[in-house]
Amino acid sequence: MAILAECPICHKKQATRNKMCSCGQNLDKAKRSRRVRYWIQYRLPHGKQRKEFVGCSIDEARDADGKRRLQKRENRIFDILPEASMTFQELSHWYLGLEKVKATKSAWRIEGCLNNFKKRLGHVVVGEIKPVDIESYQVARKADGVADSTIDKEVSTVKSTVRKAFHNDLVSGNTLKVFERVENLQKTKKMNARTRVLSLNEYRGLMEHLPLHLKPVVDTAFYTGMRRGEIINLTWNKVSSKDRMIRLDAEDTKEEKAKAIPICDTLWVTLKAIPRVLHVEHVFLFKAKPVSDIRTGLRNACQKADIPYGQKVKDGFTFHDLRRTVKTNMARADVSKVYRDTILGHSLKGMDAYYMVPSQEDLHRAMAQYEAWINEQLANVTQTVTQAAK
Numbered sequence: 334m335a336i337l338a339e340c341p342i343c344h345k346k347q348a349t350r351n352k353m354c355s356c357g358q359n360l361d362k363a364k365r366s367r368r369v370r371y372w373i374q375y376r377l378p379h380g381k382q383r384k385e386f387v388g389c390s391i392d393e394a395r396d397a398d399g400k401r402r403l404q405k406r407e408n409r410i411f412d413i414l415p416e417a418s419m420t421f422q423e424l425s426h427w428y429l430g431l432e433k434v435k436a437t438k439s440a441w442r443i444e445g446c447l448n449n450f451k452k453r454l455g456h457v458v459v460g461e462i463k464p465v466d467i468e469s470y471q472v473a474r475k476a477d478g479v480a481d482s483t484i485d486k487e488v489s490t491v492k493s494t495v496r497k498a499f500h501n502d503l504v505s506g507n508t509l510k511v512f513e514r515v516e517n518l519q520k521t522k523k524m525n526a527r528t529r530v531l532s533l534n535e536y537r538g539l540m541e542h543l544p545l546h547l548k549p550v551v552d553t554a555f556y557t558g559m560r561r562g563e564i565i566n567l568t569w570n571k572v573s574s575k576d577r578m579i580r581l582d583a584e585d586t587k588e589e590k591a592k593a594i595p596i597c598d599t600l601w602v603t604l605k606a607i608p609r610v611l612h613v614e615h616v617f618l619f620k621a622k623p624v625s626d627i628r629t630g631l632r633n634a635c636q637k638a639d640i641p642y643g644q645k646v647k648d649g650f651t652f653h654d655l656r657r658t659v660k661t662n663m664a665r666a667d668v669s670k671v672y673r674d675t676i677l678g679h680s681l682k683g684m685d686a687y688y689m690v691p692s693q694e695d696l697h698r699a700m701a702q703y704e705a706w707i708n709e710q711l712a713n714v715t716q717t718v719t720q721a722a723k
Contacts, residue, residue: 334376335373335375335398336394336395336398337349337372338364338369338370339370339372340358341363342357342358349394367389371386371390371394372387373401385401418458420455420457420459421457421459421462422455422456424494424504425447425455428447428494428498431497446486447491447494450470453473454467459508460508462511464511467488467511468515470488471484471515475518481517482519491512492515527644528657529648529649529651530654530661531640531650531654533707534714535650536555536711537714538639539551539634539638539640542634542637542638543630543631543634544630546624547624547630547631549604550564550565553567554652556599556703557579557594557659558594558656560653561627561652561653562587563581563586564617565615565617565624566615567579568614568615570614571585572604576693577595580593586678590678593693593696595693595700596700597700598704599704599707628652656677662703662707663676666707668703675696676700
């Protein structure tokens with residue numbers, strides 16, 4: 334532990350015995366005019382050094398240094414940290430106020446996870462929360478009918494909050510260990526990963542029963558593999574008629590990377606048929622306003638087409654399954670993995686990430702190959718249905 338003097342000019346923190354700072358400032362003179370700020374430096378239990386401002390007089394600094402030495406001697410060094418009195422409610426408020434957290438696209442999800450945890454343990458001082466408390470939270474949430482994956486997501490968000498607090502000297506390493514010790518309910522990561530793929534026969538039936546405003550939305554997903562948010566937020570300035578490409582900026586995508594998606598002939602006909610509304614830039618509209626809800630129309634169409642719908646229904650279909658369907662069908666159409674990963678926005682693996690740079694022409698050829706395979710398969714499905722009807 335040590336007392337440091339801060340130069341009023343360059344703000345360098347140095348030993349109190351120094352008479353002159355390296356910047357040329359006379360420290361003795363600055364001390365007499367009370368322009369020097371004093372700090373004490375000590376090491377926290379987890380090994381990290383901490384500096385603490387204690388005042389503008391050497392007497393105040395010595396008193397504070399003595400107090401910290403006494404706490405260390407009595408093994409009460411944890412009383413120094415805010416966790417000694419900070420509740421989880423206060424900690425989560427600090428975490429949600431961080432600019433980096435507020436800037437993330439999933440900020441609403443993070444807040445929701447923390448709010449659920451705060452309902453049960455928000456009033457408890459962070460340093461007093463034990464593994465058994467968190468495990469009891471898991472059991473209680475499970476009794477409420479919440480899925481294991483959701484509970485794991487909530488606890489993971491809580492761990493991230495405490496980990497961030499640890500790196501900013503708000504909690505000790507011992508407190509961090511308490512949260513890290515708690516195991517996930519799902520022992521294997523993504524053990525409930527979805528595998529649903531929409532068959533071509535189901536796609537045909539779905540398109541027959543979709544409301545008019547959702548048909549181009551589903552068509553776009555079926556031929557490009559774009560995500561729901563990327564599609565319903567698509568604007569005409571991102572659709573290039575010159576080279577038939579959809580160009581999304583980094584802020585438009587989940588992976589926060591710009592990507593370009595080729596438009597095949599079938600989809601191009603669909604997009605050209607969409608009427609444009611004055612002063613509305615969005616591509617997909619319902620009653621002259623941007624489409625926001627697709628679940629109701631999709632659920633009703635699935636019901637009419639006899640397709641199970643919903644994430645919790647056995648073999649249930651959801652809109653995001655179209656993305657998996659596209660990648661699966663591209664593989665069946667023998668589209669190169671590099672091209673299908675690039676089109677869907679997935680990161681290339683290994684050395685491909687450095688040496689494979691598909692051109693626009695490459696992507697168009699890959700999309701044409703995929704479209705040709707789709708058209709052939711749909712023709713076979715139509716022929717089979719026609720023959721069965723006879």
